Amino acid sequence: MKTILIVEDEAAMAAEIGADLVDRGYHVRHAASAAEAAETIGEAQIDAMIVDRMLPGLDGLSMIAALRAEGNRIPALVLSALSSVDDRIKGLKAGGDDYLTKPFAVDELAARVEALLRRPVDLPKTTLRVGPLELDLITREARRGERAIELLPREFKLLEYMMQRPDLALTRAMLLEDVWAYRFVPQTNLVDVHVGKLRRKIDGADEFAMIKNVPGVGFMLRSNA
């Protein structure tokens, strides 16, 4: 069972997040300051961290930067009330792997933490395989079993992203940020439209639905029925 460390000094917030993660089957540790967090990291196996930027004493970003300087690569998601682009960049530059602003939906947080825990393998691959789906990154061809699928460039990009994160809830925000590099919320829910179009191409009439809606969260590419 994976262990997630929550570094947050606001007890109510930490309790909420912790409870949700426990529900999802994770082991949760809590630290109220950078010093406490350092202790916990020293004596337990931590698989991912959720770090609030504002902490008493040493702030969250400095803590992460210090860990990275020591060679510690625990995936870290930064929580902050500061939402400007500069703040986000600072958070990622300090060594954070993802950045979420408050207020956030708990589902969004969970989806991103899970994505951090199952980061795609960094080895360059020329072919991606998820269940019956196969994506050739060189020839830019997609097929499901024997059936060839025609994809537009943007659809290819979206499918590639989803195939790198199979069986993970992917929120609309994550897709917007990583597939389209858009950090604003478009007025209409276009992600749904794009995923819908992709689904029509991927999921044939008598094939099991690989692209699934995760209610209230986003979408998921299932590797099997």
Added chain:
Amino acid sequence: MLDLLRPSPFRLALTFAAAVSVSTLVGVGVTYRSISNTIETRREIIVADETAAVLEGNRDRIRKDLQSWLRNGLLLYSVAGLFEADGTPIAGNLNALPTNLTLDGKVHGIVLAEGMITGAPLSSNPLTALVSGTRRSDGTILVMGRTLSEIGDLRRALFDMVLFGLAGLLLVSLGYGLYANARQAARLKLIQRTFARIMEGALDERVPVSRRRDDLDRLAADVNRMLDMLGSLLAEVKGVGDNIAHDLRTPLSIARTRIERALASDADAPALRSTMAISLTELDRAFRTISALLRLAEIQNGQRRAGFRMLDLALVCRDAVDFYEPLADSRGIGLTLDVPAALPMRGDADLLAEVLNNLIDNAIKFSSAGSSVTVAARSDAETIAVSVADQGQGIPAHERDNVAKRFYRLDKSRHESGTGLGLSLVFAIAELHGFRVAMQDGLPHGTVVTMSRDIR
């Protein structure tokens, strides 16, 4: 009183007076020196020549010569004397042999004491004179000379002139300096009083500007312009404040009312869940509005300019069209792209993407099936421009100015989702990049929104 001495017109006048005084003194001094040197030199020569001419001759001859020498003095003061070897005067106007004269036949400058010259006015001061004294072969002593009295007169005259002249200059300068100071102080006081009133809240006041158009006036004009800007910003803030109050209160009060009613009623779990879900939606709406406002403020502050990089406007358009294509397709609207291969410019790609997204979204929203929306971009030698054209309902001319104001939504579209800040963001981002935004009628109907700027 000392206050009057501090400001600069006084010091300026003082400095000026001092400079003039010094240069006058130097000039006068140099001139005096030069003139007196000339007189002395000339006089020396004359005395030497005359002495030489008169020296040889008998007593009678000398007496006559001396008389004519003294007469020739005219306005100049001549002195002459023939003395026995023991100093007894024989002829001339000197009562006694000057004791301070070296009797070597050369011309020396000596001081003749009072009363040494017969016939001289008693009031005359000791005179400097150029005198030569020679012992003749028969033992008598011949003394001849010319006084330098007019050099003294010249010196006195110059001294008087300089004294009175400079004193006058100094007085006038100081007087003018004090006067100018007092006037400037009065003007400054007036300006300071205006500032004080403005700071107390009378924001409509403006600093008085005279017709003189000097430095102080230009400064005052600049301050007034700043106050104008401040005035309009404050008015905008107030306007926004009113709008914010409304647009934030609405979702929050909806949530509040629902929760309150649910608490008061006998609602069962599903009803409570439904209430909570609706409240959550409304809270999210309020949060979105706040975020959008903060972003808008951030953009309008110009802080984002620091993150400007080179980008390709054509690519931004292409991506936006790509993004909206499925939606347009599903509504039967034709979305077309008309851009060159590349359009490099400096800016924030994320913000411009948002603008394009916003404009395309609006265009699609107001279009009906079968119509087309066109995204076009072009640049020539002087301008770079991007436009989004739809064939929809169009914006009535009288509404066009309002469209840019925050939170404004055309009456027709009030029911649509979104925070209403979309177009404000478009305008703010456009302004940040130096773009002008124009809205025109499309053909045969609809709207064309164009963002353009001159290439610097």
